[in-house]
Amino acid sequence: MNYQALSALIKAKKSYLCVGLDTDIQKLPSHLQHEPDPVFAFNKAIIDATAPYAVAYKPNIAFYEAQGPRGWESLQKTLDYIPDDCFTIADAKRGDIGNTSGLYARAFFDKSAAGLDFDAVTVAPYMGHDSVMPFFDYPGKWVILLALTSNPGSADFQRQSVDNDTQELFETVIEKANTWASHEQLMFVVGATQAEQLCRIRELAPKHFLLVPGVGAQGGSLADVSKNGLTPDGGLLVNASRSILYASSGTDFAEAAAAEARAIQQEMATYLV
Numbered sequence: 001m002n003y004q005a006l007s008a009l010i011k012a013k014k015s016y017l018c019v020g021l022d023t024d025i026q027k028l029p030s031h032l033q034h035e036p037d038p039v040f041a042f043n044k045a046i047i048d049a050t051a052p053y054a055v056a057y058k059p060n061i062a063f064y065e066a067q068g069p070r071g072w073e074s075l076q077k078t079l080d081y082i083p084d085d086c087f088t089i090a091d092a093k094r095g096d097i098g099n100t101s102g103l104y105a106r107a108f109f110d111k112s113a114a115g116l117d118f119d120a121v122t123v124a125p126y127m128g129h130d131s132v133m134p135f136f137d138y139p140g141k142w143v144i145l146l147a148l149t150s151n152p153g154s155a156d157f158q159r160q161s162v163d164n165d166t167q168e169l170f171e172t173v174i175e176k177a178n179t180w181a182s183h184e185q186l187m188f189v190v191g192a193t194q195a196e197q198l199c200r201i202r203e204l205a206p207k208h209f210l211l212v213p214g215v216g217a218q219g220g221s222l223a224d225v226s227k228n229g230l231t232p233d234g235g236l237l238v239n240a241s242r243s244i245l246y247a248s249s250g251t252d253f254a255e256a257a258a259a260e261a262r263a264i265q266q267e268m269a270t271y272l273v
Contacts, residue, residue, distance in 0.1 A: 001087050001119050001140075002140065002184065003183065003184040003209075003233070006055070006087055006209065006234070007233040007234050009055050009085065009086075009087070010055055010233075010234035010272070011234065011272070013052075013053070013054075013055055013265070014265065014268065014269035014272055015053055015054065015055055015264075015265040015268050015269070016055060016230075016234055016236045016237055016238055016268055016272075017050075017053055017054045017055060017056070017237075017238060017240065017261060017264050017265055017268060018054065018055070018056035018057065018058050018087075018089070018211065018237040018238060018239040018240070019046065019047075019050050019054045019056070019057050019058070019239075019240065019241070019244055019261065020057075020058045020059075020060060020091070020213070020239045020240065020241030020242075020244075020245075021043055021046070021057055021058065021059040021060065021063075021078060021241075021245070022059075022060040022063050022241040022242065022245065023039050023042055023043055023059075023063050023064075023074075023245065024063060025038060025039055025063075025067065027245075027246060027249075028042050029042070029248075029249055029250060029251065029253050031251055037070075037073070037074055037077065039064070039067070039071070039074040039078075040074045040077045040078055040081075042245075042253075043059075043074070043078040043081070044078075044081055045253070045254040045257075046244070046245060046253075046254060046257050047078075047081060047082060047083075048254065049254040049255065049257045049258035049261070050244065050257055050258060050261040051083055051086070052258075052262075053258075053261040053262050053264070053265035054086065054261060054265075055086060055087060055237070056086055056087035056088070056089060056237050057082050057086055057087075057088055057089070058088075058089040058090075058091050058211075058239055058241075059075055059078060059079070059089075059090065059091060060091045060241070061075070061090055061091060061092040072114075075116070076115045076116060079116055079117070079118065087119050087120070087237070088118045088119045088120070089118065089119065089120045089121070089122065089144065089211070089237075090108040090116070090118040090120070090121040090122070091122050092104070092108060092121050092122055092123075093122045093123070093124050093146065094121065094122075094123055094124065095123055095124030095125065095126055095127055095131050095132075096127065096131055097127065097130070097131060098130045098131060098133070098134055099134075101123075101131050101132070101133075101134040101135065102134035102137070104121070104134075104135075105121070105134050105135045105137065105138060105141075108121045109121070109135075109138040109141050110138070118141075119140075119141065119142060120141065120142035120143070120144050120187065121135060121141075121142075121143065121144065122144045122145075122146065122189060122211070123135055123143050123144065123145055123146070124146050125145050125146060125173050125177065129176070129180055132145065132177070132180060133180065136180065136181050136185060141185070142185055142186070142187055143181065143185065143186055143187070144186075144187040144188070144189055144211050145173070145177050145186065145187070145188050145189065146173075146188075146189045147170050147173055147174055147188040147189055147190055147201070148170040148188075148189075148190050148191060148194045148197055148201070149189060149190075149191045149194075149213075150191020150192055150193040150194060150213055150214035150220065151191070154191065154194070157169055158170040158173075170197075171200070171204060174188060174201065174204045174205055175204060178204070178205065183205070183207040183208040183209070186208060187208055187209040187210060187211055187237075188201070188205060188208055188210050188211070189210070189211045189212075189213070190210045190211070190212055190229070191212070191213060191214045191220065192212050192213065192214030192215045192220020192221065192222075192224075192225050192238070193214045193220050195220065195221055195224035195225050195228055195229075196224075196228075198210075198224075198225065198228035198229045199228050201229075202228065202229065202231075206231070207231065207233070207235070208235070209234070209235055209236065209237060210229055210235065210236055210237070211237045211239060212225050212229065212236055212237065212238045212239060213239040213241075214239075215238050215239070215240055215243075215264075222238060222264065222267055222268070222271075223267075223271075225238060226238075226268070226271035227271070230271060230272070230273075232273070234272075238264075238268070240260070240261075240264060243260055244257045244260045244261055244264075245257065247259065247260045
């Protein structure tokens with residue numbers, strides 16, 4: 001899915017909601033535990049319930065890797081089940097030396113290799129350009145680079161002053177990454193709890209899409225994120241995970257997820273021009 005198609009999808013659905021499939025097998029409703037693949041059964045129901053309101057889905061790869069081969073199978077079935085008109089993100093946060101990054105990119109982008117064909121993958125920039133560039137070797141695929149995350153520890157490095165105290169490290173990351181690829185292949189992760197920095201990020205990346213986790217259970221403000229981050233093309237994918245997935249722990253979990261996703265989408269529609 002290219003930049004124009006993603007922008008058109010946001011406008012058509014009046015939504016920039018990304019549903020995070022952080023599916024913890026230990027938190028699934030008890031009635032699903034007897035399914036042959038409880039994780040996929042849960043994900044399938046969540047996708048069916050939220051597809052009218054979401055433009056993207058983001059499986060957090062750790063939740064599937066923790067289940068070993070069974071988890072990888074659940075991930076593959078989940079990805080295959082997501083509607084073709086939705087953007088798909090492998091939330092893997094990979095980052096290593098070049099040849100290893102090349103294999104990570106192959107795992108998530110080359111269906112003939114590992115059975116996966118995501119639109120995008122999250123990547124850590126700490127090791128520099130040669131660790132990121134292999135992900136750009138796949139035409140039509142996206143790199144979503146960690147820039148300013150929502151966790152408290154983000155201040156340990158991302159908010160440190162650099163360049164003789166003229167800017168912070170996350171700003172340097174965005175500026176440097178802009179020399180690697182255009183806004184049509186590169187996004188940035190910006191935590192919703194960092195909404196006060198979005199104006200500055202928009203100065204550095206005026207056209208780029210931003211993946212924004214932290215709305216919902218983590219306390220980020222959708223209103224603030226939307227006010228400071230939306231662009232004429234949309235420009236945002238706002239992720240919600242726990243608030244949707246675990247809106248109910250009973251047999252009505254899918255209906256509760258749909259209600260939560262619908263509420264978020266309806267609020268988003270008021271912010272879109």
